Amino acid sequence: MARKKFYVTTPIYYPNDIPHVGHAYTTIVGDVIARGHKLKGEDVFYLTGTDEHGKKIETAAKKKTKNPKEFVDELVPEFKNAWKKLNIDYDRFIRTTEKDHEKVVLKILQKVFDKGDIYLGEYEGLYCTGCEAYYTERDLVDGCCPIHKTKAEKLKEKSYFFKLSKYKKKLLKLYKDNPNFILPKFRVKEIINRLEDLQDLSISRTSFNWGIKLPFDNKHISYVWFDALLNYLTGVGYLKDDKKFSKFWPADLHIVAKDIMWFHVVIWPTMLMSAGIKLPKTIFVHGYWTFNKKKISKSRGKVINVNELISITGNVDSIRYFLLRETPFGDDGDFSEQALIDRHNNELANKLGNLVSRVSGLIEKFGISKSAPKGVPLDMQDGVFGGKNKLLKKLNEAKIEKLFENYEFDKVLNEIFSFIDICNEYVQNKKPWETRDKKVLYELKESILKIADLLWPFIPESAEKIKKQFSATKIKKSEILFKKI
């Protein structure tokens, strides 16, 4: 039987500034999910990248008197370095200025045009440059973009339109037939309400140059979202590598923040329906991070970039752990340095670090049972010798797997750390430093190895250290995993 596959994506990010905690969060979650599926022995493809066309990039480049390509070329390494520092193990970093992507955009535009789903019209509307999107009066707050809080400009231009409205019934049916298409489920109602007055979508611009020209009218530049969404096809080899594409498409999971939900759950499936391509299975919408209860955004002042984030504890795994543990995936979260330090000290250092260092020290001193005594039949063997590790039995692995599948990462970590508590209590109660009970130490070793496996998607560097240490023939006391702050 062929191995199961899993294809997960982050949105592609605008490289108009260096990455901050919001980008880091989405990308870490993607990495945790990708690693979790690798752990199950699946073939995983994890895609992230940058969205490099559009007016916003053109404007940002102009401000620095650079051409747009030069401008993005300088910022892309910032993203790649940040992901490297955060231990993000992606399979491709896609850039929408890459040749294979342009080909895909041209092909899909032509397909949708040939299908009769694109027509020339005129658009007048309220445009937010930050979003690269038009708004209806109703969506604006006092005439301002609800996300950027800047005044929307009135813009009128000839534009090609995509017949989005034609697909309203199909979209409703999609949500109804596929209850996991939009997660968390509470988001669906909002979308269904907004579908009430679904308008056709303007998909071309003549007001700027930085983008892909429409194949059927080269005076028009493709709307940046139409271009950007297609990265998910390009990323796994659409038009380029049929074998790879047919293996990984459709995507199993697109991770998005709530501000771009509409593009992913309405426009994206409609584009695919029109082009006759299978739809992704799930779009998971997560919340925003605030910083000490204030929204993180450039315009509001406080942005924490990835270097600052790492410097708080000096430990990448602490950040990864904190962001996944602090708030349920899907909800809004609040970031504060103190909360991060507290979790680093109380959970990673005191619970996990303590267990690892104590048990490894005891094993180094007293040794460990390695195998069953000779001559004892398997079914007569007690405790660890017969594989009946009484301690390990207290771990509910099935529950953890289920929680992981449901994207309840905070609960996964809670469950693992409850087991770490149990292990620490076990050491306390069994007092192996008095009893010199090698069997107890063996049970603890096996449990710690299991914990390392389960934590690997979240804190890969520390988990690998623990695994290496406890798989060695001579187990030695480790250096401190998490230095207390």
Ligand SMILES: [Zn+2]
């Ligand atoms: Zn905006």
